[in-house]
Amino acid sequence: MGKKQNITFNDIAKYTNFSKTTISRYFNNPDSLTLENQEIIAKALVDLDYKENKVARILANGKTEFIGIIVPNLFLHYYSEMLDKILSTYEQFGYKFLVFIGNQNEENERRYIKELLSYKIEGLIILSHTIPSKELAALSLPIVTIEREDKYVCSVNTDNYMGGYQATNLLARHRCDVLIHINSPSNENIPAYGRIKGFMDVCAEKQLVHELILKEMGNGYESLQEQLNQIIENLELKYPGKKKGIFLSNDTQANVFLNLLMRKYGTLPKDYLLIGFDNSPISREAVIPISTIGQQIDQIAYEAVSLLVEQMDERKKRRPVPLKEPVHKVITPILLRRETTEKI
Amino acid sequence: MGKKQNITFNDIAKYTNFSKTTISRYFNNPDSLTLENQEIIAKALVDLDYKENKVARILANGKTEFIGIIVPNLFLHYYSEMLDKILSTYEQFGYKFLVFIGNQNEENERRYIKELLSYKIEGLIILSHTIPSKELAALSLPIVTIEREDKYVCSVNTDNYMGGYQATNLLARHRCDVLIHINSPSNENIPAYGRIKGFMDVCAEKQLVHELILKEMGNGYESLQEQLNQIIENLELKYPGKKKGIFLSNDTQANVFLNLLMRKYGTLPKDYLLIGFDNSPISREAVIPISTIGQQIDQIAYEAVSLLVEQMDERKKRRPVPLKEPVHKVITPILLRRETTEKI
DNA sequence: TTGTACGCGTTATCAC
DNA sequence: GTGATAACGCGTACAA
Numbered sequence: 001m002g003k004k005q006n007i008t009f010n011d012i013a014k015y016t017n018f019s020k021t022t023i024s025r026y027f028n029n030p031d032s033l034t035l036e037n038q039e040i041i042a043k044a045l046v047d048l049d050y051k052e053n054k055v056a057r058i059l060a061n062g063k064t065e066f067i068g069i070i071v072p073n074l075f076l077h078y079y080s081e082m083l084d085k086i087l088s089t090y091e092q093f094g095y096k097f098l099v100f101i102g103n104q105n106e107e108n109e110r111r112y113i114k115e116l117l118s119y120k121i122e123g124l125i126i127l128s129h130t131i132p133s134k135e136l137a138a139l140s141l142p143i144v145t146i147e148r149e150d151k152y153v154c155s156v157n158t159d160n161y162m163g164g165y166q167a168t169n170l171l172a173r174h175r176c177d178v179l180i181h182i183n184s185p186s187n188e189n190i191p192a193y194g195r196i197k198g199f200m201d202v203c204a205e206k207q208l209v210h211e212l213i214l215k216e217m218g219n220g221y222e223s224l225q226e227q228l229n230q231i232i233e234n235l236e237l238k239y240p241g242k243k244k245g246i247f248l249s250n251d252t253q254a255n256v257f258l259n260l261l262m263r264k265y266g267t268l269p270k271d272y273l274l275i276g277f278d279n280s281p282i283s284r285e286a287v288i289p290i291s292t293i294g295q296q297i298d299q300i301a302y303e304a305v306s307l308l309v310e311q312m313d314e315r316k317k318r319r320p321v322p323l324k325e326p327v328h329k330v331i332t333p334i335l336l337r338r339e340t341t342e343k344i
Numbered sequence: 345m346g347k348k349q350n351i352t353f354n355d356i357a358k359y360t361n362f363s364k365t366t367i368s369r370y371f372n373n374p375d376s377l378t379l380e381n382q383e384i385i386a387k388a389l390v391d392l393d394y395k396e397n398k399v400a401r402i403l404a405n406g407k408t409e410f411i412g413i414i415v416p417n418l419f420l421h422y423y424s425e426m427l428d429k430i431l432s433t434y435e436q437f438g439y440k441f442l443v444f445i446g447n448q449n450e451e452n453e454r455r456y457i458k459e460l461l462s463y464k465i466e467g468l469i470i471l472s473h474t475i476p477s478k479e480l481a482a483l484s485l486p487i488v489t490i491e492r493e494d495k496y497v498c499s500v501n502t503d504n505y506m507g508g509y510q511a512t513n514l515l516a517r518h519r520c521d522v523l524i525h526i527n528s529p530s531n532e533n534i535p536a537y538g539r540i541k542g543f544m545d546v547c548a549e550k551q552l553v554h555e556l557i558l559k560e561m562g563n564g565y566e567s568l569q570e571q572l573n574q575i576i577e578n579l580e581l582k583y584p585g586k587k588k589g590i591f592l593s594n595d596t597q598a599n600v601f602l603n604l605l606m607r608k609y610g611t612l613p614k615d616y617l618l619i620g621f622d623n624s625p626i627s628r629e630a631v632i633p634i635s636t637i638g639q640q641i642d643q644i645a646y647e648a649v650s651l652l653v654e655q656m657d658e659r660k661k662r663r664p665v666p667l668k669e670p671v672h673k674v675i676t677p678i679l680l681r682r683e684t685t686e687k688i
Numbered sequence: 689t690t691g692t693a694c695g696c697g698t699t700a701t702c703a704c
Numbered sequence: 705g706t707g708a709t710a711a712c713g714c715g716t717a718c719a720a
Binding site for chain 2: 083101267
Binding site: 025 | 716
């Protein structure tokens with residue numbers, strides 16, 4: 001067979017009459033060689049068509065430069081954009097990413113984590129909600145979570161409270177007769193709960209007429225339409241002729257809400273103001289561009305990896321000082337005023 | 345330090361008074377041990393809290409079970425859904441995925457491939473368009489591409505011609521006065537070109553009045569709106585009162601087109617029929633659900649990984665027989681009739 | 689500045 | 705059924 005094995009340091013060493021060590025140094029500490037010898041080796045690499053083998057390097061020095069990621073799905077734009085930005089940090093940090101889709105399956109996610117650990121990942125980023133942070137913390141591995149329960153681990157989250165606060169304030173400034181926040185029943189320990197709190201606080205502060213609608217929207221798109229349609233019918237019965245400021249918990253819902261009104265009235269009636277959350281593409285691409293609270297996904301992703309890198313670097317020191325308390329970073333969202341709130 | 349190193353086969357061997365070899369066999373060929381001894385080792389694993397190290401295994405047997413993926417971005421829903429489905433094949437095939445975002449940068453993508461090779465990936469899935477398939481083929485590594493130029497490598501693509509054919513036929517059945525296909529100028533060697541060909545062939549077959557509009561739509565959403573708005577103005581001048589069947593090259597464009605009409609007329613005028621391509625969420629979530637050609641992304645993803653696995657398995661045989669010719673699989677799309685084509 | 693010798697944790701080969 | 709030994713390819717004391 002003409003097919004030779006892969007070229008190794010040994011081959012290069014023989015070819016150049018250096019030792020393996022010198023070849024290794026060429027890669028890891030080139031300044032310790034004379035320029036002349038560097039060139040000799042450089043030429044040999046080309047002649048022999050050498051290709052690095054990082055697996056061997058891992059075994060020797062323990063540094064995989066792998067980060068594991070578990071994301072619930074890539075169907076929701078929020079997750080795929082976040083993953084996009086996380087993966088793109090390769091340019092800055094050089095870490096490679098092993099990615100798993102959790103699909104809401106707790107047992108599967110445990111298996112994925114085990115698999116990731118067996119590949120000696122140096123850190124883990126978790127976006128899925130299934131495994132409690134206490135269990136994650138017990139892995140004693142650098143971990144950062146994003147927008148999920150995070151009591152015992154480091155995290156980066158949007159300032160959801162601020163987002164709810166801004167959205168509600170925008171509606172308030174337009175002197176609505178009644179403010180309404182539509183959301184799903186959720187646990188207080190997830191960051192998104194802050195949206196509800198922000199809404200309630202503004203209403204309390206300014207003593208505004210308001211209503212908080214917490215309703216299970218179901219899984220599919222159809223059930224979402226049904227639920228929101230019911231809500232619209234109730235609102236029109238309850239607040240006829242009143243100017244209604246509606247804050248929906250995300251843009252998908254806001255868009256469905258808008259479309260239902262459009263289908264009913266051919267336009268967005270003057271007595272409705274709408275604002276969503278996330279700045280997902282649908283909010284711009286809706287028939288009437290929807291005001292929304294934009295999460296700064298690029299920044300969240302950067303901070304998450306950055307926070308992880310810090311912990312991983314710390315671990316590589318001779319005498320690592322692990323964090324006493326988990327660090328929770330918070331990123332301010334951005335209010336985006338579009339047409340669904342811009343009439344007087 | 346109470347912190348011990350990781351437990352290795354050596355530790356287990358000492359603990360159980362077996363040899364390393366036997367421990368290895370316990371994992372790779374358990375039947376070759378007596379049940380009794382299997383239990384002894386099983387117990388030791390628990391006692392010592394052993395955790396596998398697949399990096400060492402890779403070095404020893406060369407099987408990384410890594411597949412590399414380069415995807416252009418995760419901003420377009422098509423790519424993120426595809427990645428979702430590809431990653432989900434872990435459950436069936438057990439391969440782990442190292443993912444990179446190409447971002448249209450050819451040089452970066454070359455670096456990513458080099459990096460992937462250094463981690464001894466066993467196969468590569470390419471969705472990005474920058475690197476010619478000839479260059480990819482030269483890597484002499486199992487490769488599968490999806491929806492891109494694929495002359496020299498294996499691929500899985502949607503049957504774009506069939507898609508264009510179906511879309512055009514649907515419009516034809518509705519007895520439109522004129523059929524219009526809006527697309528961007530593109531090279532004949534990418535699969536998506538088939539959409540244009542399908543359109544033209546149906547029009548020729550049935551001798552239909554038609555127009556092919558190839559126009560650069562620019563990068564941003566705004567420029568897309570502008571371009572399509574111009575197109576609409578031209579169409580209304582050119583075909584006043586005529587029943588127009590419009591086939592757009594993707595759902596994002598179809599949605600913008602629809603919204604422009606909605607904003608102009610408050611509804612979709614009777615003389616417009618619209619159909620898009622991709623079955624992306626926006627087609628369902630549009631103010632009027634848009635007819636579209638659905639790509640069977642789950643099937644494409646499965647076939648891609650499957651095709652890759654075949655090649656990787658072949659390579660592991662003692663006397664591998666590489667493919668003489670690249671294999672090109674084609675997946676039939678599905679016509680989805682929604683409201684934008686369903687009036688008479 | 690360069691080389692020697694050994695370790696990283698597992699698998700493969702060949703004995704017994 | 706089990707064990708000893710040599711790979712796998714690179715990093716790193718330590719020595720020169």
